[in-house]
Amino acid sequence: MKRYIRILIIGMLLFVLSACGGADTDGGVGVPSAETPAAVGTPTPEATPAPTPEPAAPALETATVSERELFDEEGVVVTLRSLEFASGGRADLNVLVENNSDDPMTVQVRDVSVNGIMFPSTVFSSSVTPGNRRNDSVSFQSWGFERLGITEIGTIELSFRVINDDNWDLSFNTETIVIPTSISEQVSQPLPETQELLFEQEGISISLIGIEEGRTDISVVFLIVNDTERNITIQARDESVNGFMISGIKSTDVRPGMVAIDTLSFSERRLEENGITSIVDIEGIEFVLRIIDNDDWNASFNTDVIRVTP
Numbered sequence: 001m002k003r004y005i006r007i008l009i010i011g012m013l014l015f016v017l018s019a020c021g022g023a024d025t026d027g028g029v030g031v032p033s034a035e036t037p038a039a040v041g042t043p044t045p046e047a048t049p050a051p052t053p054e055p056a057a058p059a060l061e062t063a064t065v066s067e068r069e070l071f072d073e074e075g076v077v078v079t080l081r082s083l084e085f086a087s088g089g090r091a092d093l094n095v096l097v098e099n100n101s102d103d104p105m106t107v108q109v110r111d112v113s114v115n116g117i118m119f120p121s122t123v124f125s126s127s128v129t130p131g132n133r134r135n136d137s138v139s140f141q142s143w144g145f146e147r148l149g150i151t152e153i154g155t156i157e158l159s160f161r162v163i164n165d166d167n168w169d170l171s172f173n174t175e176t177i178v179i180p181t182s183i184s185e186q187v188s189q190p191l192p193e194t195q196e197l198l199f200e201q202e203g204i205s206i207s208l209i210g211i212e213e214g215r216t217d218i219s220v221v222f223l224i225v226n227d228t229e230r231n232i233t234i235q236a237r238d239e240s241v242n243g244f245m246i247s248g249i250k251s252t253d254v255r256p257g258m259v260a261i262d263t264l265s266f267s268e269r270r271l272e273e274n275g276i277t278s279i280v281d282i283e284g285i286e287f288v289l290r291i292i293d294n295d296d297w298n299a300s301f302n303t304d305v306i307r308v309t310p
Helices: 002-020 143-148 268-272
Strands: 068-073 076-085 091-099 106-114 125-130 133-140 155-164 175-179 196-201 204-213 219-226 231-243 250-254 259-267 283-295 306-308
Touching: 068 155, 068 175, 076 106, 091 125, 106 133, 106 259, 125 133, 133 231, 196 306, 204 283, 219 250, 219 268, 231 268, 250 259
Parallel strands: none
Antiparallel strands: 068 076, 076 091, 091 133, 106 125, 106 155, 155 175, 196 204, 204 219, 219 259, 231 250, 231 283, 283 306
């Protein structure tokens, strides 16, 4: 009897082993091979067409400049080398500063514009001791391009302030220097739409673009056009919000024939001190603008009170 049971068990094991031998040896149980036809009635998935890419917006990186000497005065020479673009949207105008004088010098930029719009967000201050030179860069910050709506650099205009560190009386400013880029002839710079003309007199106009709320302030945004031959500075005075006197921040330089987009900004802290926590709390903003003629201070004047509302 025991012998019969052993024979039966052995037979069952041989049957199981022979059945396993017919399985796939690649471990792909239940997965059809490349030669296995698709199951009847199962639709073949169609490839999803790639989306059509949208046209790329104009890029700052399309512009280049030619190497040339920008000025040579009082032993200080500045030579333009190149225009480069860094990550994050910053642009760098690379220059070589040479000091061939006997005094230490610091070279800075002033009255910078891009495509005819004043560009205040530049960084440059280069100190060079006598007989030495320095490779440096005039940096155009990315937020400036965003604020002004500049997507291509056609023309850069600027002047240099050369400071004699031993004798400030010997310091001087250069003439305005025009730097056209390789795409200057094809760049047409649009200006933002305005809501209201706030002031216009003798070639100077100031229009309201809008009131916007930032992370730490609320700002009145202006479009300023200086269609005169005078260098002007525009500042704010007697500012109030909802009838509360609140000092704002505004000082804008505009060269002859140029445009500026700038703000009168009120800090979040100052507004909250007067119960104003957001732009929806603002009923009205009043201020006077001081138009300063930098060529003739006697020609400076104030506007009437200007009132704007969100």
